[in-house]
Amino acid sequence: MYEKTNITYIEKGSVGTPRGFKTGGQNIGLRAGRPDMGWIYSEVPATAAGVYTTNVFQAAPLQVTRESMEMGDQLQAVLVNTVSANSCTGQQGIDNARTTRKWMAEHLNIAEHLVGVASTGVIGMQLPMDKMKPGIASIKLNDPASPFEEAILTTDTKPKHLAVQLEVDGRQVMIGGACKGSGMIHPNMATMLGFVTTDASVAPEALKAALKSVVNRTFNRITVDGDTSTNDMVLLLANGRAANQLLNEQHPEWSIFLQGLEYVCRGLAKFIAGDGEGATKLIEVQVSGARDDESANVISKTIVGSSLVKTAIFGGDANWGRVVCAMGYSGEQFDPKKVSLALGNIALFKNGVPVHFDEEEASEYLSGDTVVIRAQLGEGGGKAVAWGCDLTYNYVKINASYRS
Amino acid sequence: MYEKTNITYIEKGSVGTPRGFKTGGQNIGLRAGRPDMGWIYSEVPATAAGVYTTNVFQAAPLQVTRESMEMGDQLQAVLVNTVSANSCTGQQGIDNARTTRKWMAEHLNIAEHLVGVASTGVIGMQLPMDKMKPGIASIKLNDPASPFEEAILTTDTKPKHLAVQLEVDGRQVMIGGACKGSGMIHPNMATMLGFVTTDASVAPEALKAALKSVVNRTFNRITVDGDTSTNDMVLLLANGRAANQLLNEQHPEWSIFLQGLEYVCRGLAKFIAGDGEGATKLIEVQVSGARDDESANVISKTIVGSSLVKTAIFGGDANWGRVVCAMGYSGEQFDPKKVSLALGNIALFKNGVPVHFDEEEASEYLSGDTVVIRAQLGEGGGKAVAWGCDLTYNYVKINASYRS
Numbered sequence: 001m002y003e004k005t006n007i008t009y010i011e012k013g014s015v016g017t018p019r020g021f022k023t024g025g026q027n028i029g030l031r032a033g034r035p036d037m038g039w040i041y042s043e044v045p046a047t048a049a050g051v052y053t054t055n056v057f058q059a060a061p062l063q064v065t066r067e068s069m070e071m072g073d074q075l076q077a078v079l080v081n082t083v084s085a086n087s088c089t090g091q092q093g094i095d096n097a098r099t100t101r102k103w104m105a106e107h108l109n110i111a112e113h114l115v116g117v118a119s120t121g122v123i124g125m126q127l128p129m130d131k132m133k134p135g136i137a138s139i140k141l142n143d144p145a146s147p148f149e150e151a152i153l154t155t156d157t158k159p160k161h162l163a164v165q166l167e168v169d170g171r172q173v174m175i176g177g178a179c180k181g182s183g184m185i186h187p188n189m190a191t192m193l194g195f196v197t198t199d200a201s202v203a204p205e206a207l208k209a210a211l212k213s214v215v216n217r218t219f220n221r222i223t224v225d226g227d228t229s230t231n232d233m234v235l236l237l238a239n240g241r242a243a244n245q246l247l248n249e250q251h252p253e254w255s256i257f258l259q260g261l262e263y264v265c266r267g268l269a270k271f272i273a274g275d276g277e278g279a280t281k282l283i284e285v286q287v288s289g290a291r292d293d294e295s296a297n298v299i300s301k302t303i304v305g306s307s308l309v310k311t312a313i314f315g316g317d318a319n320w321g322r323v324v325c326a327m328g329y330s331g332e333q334f335d336p337k338k339v340s341l342a343l344g345n346i347a348l349f350k351n352g353v354p355v356h357f358d359e360e361e362a363s364e365y366l367s368g369d370t371v372v373i374r375a376q377l378g379e380g381g382g383k384a385v386a387w388g389c390d391l392t393y394n395y396v397k398i399n400a401s402y403r404s
Numbered sequence: 405m406y407e408k409t410n411i412t413y414i415e416k417g418s419v420g421t422p423r424g425f426k427t428g429g430q431n432i433g434l435r436a437g438r439p440d441m442g443w444i445y446s447e448v449p450a451t452a453a454g455v456y457t458t459n460v461f462q463a464a465p466l467q468v469t470r471e472s473m474e475m476g477d478q479l480q481a482v483l484v485n486t487v488s489a490n491s492c493t494g495q496q497g498i499d500n501a502r503t504t505r506k507w508m509a510e511h512l513n514i515a516e517h518l519v520g521v522a523s524t525g526v527i528g529m530q531l532p533m534d535k536m537k538p539g540i541a542s543i544k545l546n547d548p549a550s551p552f553e554e555a556i557l558t559t560d561t562k563p564k565h566l567a568v569q570l571e572v573d574g575r576q577v578m579i580g581g582a583c584k585g586s587g588m589i590h591p592n593m594a595t596m597l598g599f600v601t602t603d604a605s606v607a608p609e610a611l612k613a614a615l616k617s618v619v620n621r622t623f624n625r626i627t628v629d630g631d632t633s634t635n636d637m638v639l640l641l642a643n644g645r646a647a648n649q650l651l652n653e654q655h656p657e658w659s660i661f662l663q664g665l666e667y668v669c670r671g672l673a674k675f676i677a678g679d680g681e682g683a684t685k686l687i688e689v690q691v692s693g694a695r696d697d698e699s700a701n702v703i704s705k706t707i708v709g710s711s712l713v714k715t716a717i718f719g720g721d722a723n724w725g726r727v728v729c730a731m732g733y734s735g736e737q738f739d740p741k742k743v744s745l746a747l748g749n750i751a752l753f754k755n756g757v758p759v760h761f762d763e764e765e766a767s768e769y770l771s772g773d774t775v776v777i778r779a780q781l782g783e784g785g786g787k788a789v790a791w792g793c794d795l796t797y798n799y800v801k802i803n804a805s806y807r808s
Contacts, residue, residue, distance in 0.1 A: 230732060
């Protein structure tokens with residue numbers, strides 16, 4: 001769907017790529033041998049939008065970032081720490097998040113409400129304030145110790161970032177992003193932090209609506225383990241440095257901007273799914289012919305979230321029975337006699353009846369890095385895509401020992 | 405809750421224990437070295453009730469058993485095979501299930517509609533009819549080759565059975581059961597087959613209502629991996645051999661019978677959860693103080709179904725943050741500030757704030773066979789219990805290679 005728009009991928013691009021943004025990271029002693037604090041800074045206050053976890057236990061940094069945003073939909077800096085998620089930490093956790101926001105604002109000499117804060121790590125652990133204070137004081141915008149993309153990772157095996165350039169309103173506009181997330185990943189946000197920047201000038205309400213709808217089609221379509229974290233957040237900052245005319249839904253090229261944003265968010269989401277804890281493969285589930293898009297969405301997420309589908313794919317086993325089984329318990333109604341299924345281009349099941357297929361060809365296909373499962377329901381025009389990963393020994397290993 | 409009723413546990417009791425029932429198993433060549441066909445037979449037609457999977461793909465044997473029951477709520481024999489689940493097998497699958505029912509009826513010289521059939525194994529595989537026919541023909545009611553309880557197992561590591569005796573209406577009544585289930589186990593039935601018999605005389609409508617409500621409080625409260633199979637079924641046969649007066653909801657001792665039935669189903673359900681694929685521990689989640697029972701039910705199932713909770717318990721890690729996180733994404737609304745949590749008798753979290761606890765004591769507790777997680781919400785009087793198991797390397801191993 002992107003072919004018609006002239007979106008240019010920027011080699012090694014990231015959240016700091018759009019004009020007027022700086023990012024960095026450093027180690028402040030929260031963990032050994034890896035950076036553990038990251039920051040994003042915009043030369044000018046940026047119009048900002050956020051989406052947050054739907055978990056009832058919403059971590060302190062999310063509450064404090066929302067407070068900031070409520071002051072005027074602007075952010076100029078974001079501070080991120082790992083190791084402590086500052087979640088389920090009571091009033092002390094809120095106070096600590098506010099204090100780090102204040103320290104960051106003072107250090108950068110900007111208003112407090114222009115700072116957002118994000119945390120990821122163990123739930124129930126208070127922020128190590130004795131290390132946060134000197135850590136923030138030592139942030140050097142022009143000479144960061146290490147990349148932002150690495151400072152925000154937990155069990156991730158690699159940094160995840162992406163940027164594109166596109167022409168909107170006669171101007172070159174850049175959109176960049178970085179994210180982290182590996183476990184506790186499930187639609188409706190995950191222990192996933194996503195940071196997206198653009199130098200486009202965008203109206204606040206339009207920016208919020210754009211982020212919400214794009215997140216629903218990208219980050220909310222991934223799952224690693226079905227656990228939705230308390231700390232998930234995606235922030236989008238638009239600082240206007242591209243000097244285009246203000247974009248909003250009425251602008252004739254609004255859809256071009258939206259496509260660029262979706263391209264970046266989709267790419268980041270797929271990076272997370274493919275780097276799921278212990279994963280060896282990205283699984284993409286394409287559902288079509290459903291009653292409507294929402295039904296397709298539920299079915300695709302149920303398939304990609306099934307432990308039995310995930311282990312079968314890890315084992316290289318074309319056990320399609322587990323796929324149809326997952327469709328069947330998704331809660332969506334459809335006629336089983338109209339269902340067809342394929343693995344890549346290999347038909348497995350047609351109109352409710354098994355199809356003879358070459359097991360060796362299927363095994364070969366399953367040995368690749370990406371596995372595409374296609375389900376066709378024959379009920380209507382609804383379609384959706386969801387992404388996830390296989391379930392492996394390493395998922396168990398990582399999560400049986402993560403905290404200690 | 406059973407203290408007041410005089411329920412006597414019958415040593416080594418099972419589904420064949422109540423008067424007038426016979427059970428057995430044998431190997432008919434569907435798999436090597438283990439019995440693969442089992443049967444239950446009642447000397448007289450028994451009043452019967454069944455509950456079936458909610459999966460849209462309902463396997464052929466379930467459809468055919470329902471056909472039998474619709475002829476008059478009676479069964480006299482049940483035939484069970486492993487290896488092929490006869491699910492997603494189209495019209496041929498239905499025809500095959502009907503044919504095996506016919507062969508069984510002819511062999512036992514009873515009416516076809518008095519035979520139920522059940523299958524468990526790989527989805528999409530047709531019944532091996534060339535082996536089913538001689539297999540059925542060789543069933544010897546009085547001299548079975550092997551126990552029914554072993555013939556119905558798949559990835560289960562041990563047979564699961566239980567029987568009790570209780571006095572109802574001045575008569576000694578027995579209730580016995582056997583089940584199988586290890587993976588694809590989730591509330592609303594699972595690749596779980598449960599067979600319960602009683603020599604009590606019970607009215608058909610009362611028997612159906614009793615089974616439905618008891619299954620909701622027992623088998624439907626367990627989860628292994630969140631996958632709900634196409635073949636789940638629990639059948640209850642009551643043959644009246646105890647010669648009591650017909651039991652129904654109006655009988656003054658109806659609740660005694662119900663308690664006995666719940667005792668048996670609860671025991672069988674816990675056997676399944678504790679023998680989940682790869683499991684090393686039974687996890688029991690007790691939720692109280694919820695808005696209502698349904699809310700407590702949803703929260704308890706969400707906790708016990710969380711991959712992150714399951715791996716933490718496998719790792720002996722008192723990572724309570726994952727428990728509150730799971731509560732928070734359950735979809736139920738509650739005030740996080742009123743939530744308290746304990747592991748056995750060790751308090752971890754009180755009124756929304758972490759409690760200092762002895763990590764060593766918690767590790768010691770987690771090394772046991774059974775782990776009890778208690779959550780108190782402070783919202784109302786709703787309560788529920790759910791059972792599950794830890795998520796281990798062996799779960800992945802078993803399911804990455806099950807089919808082949």
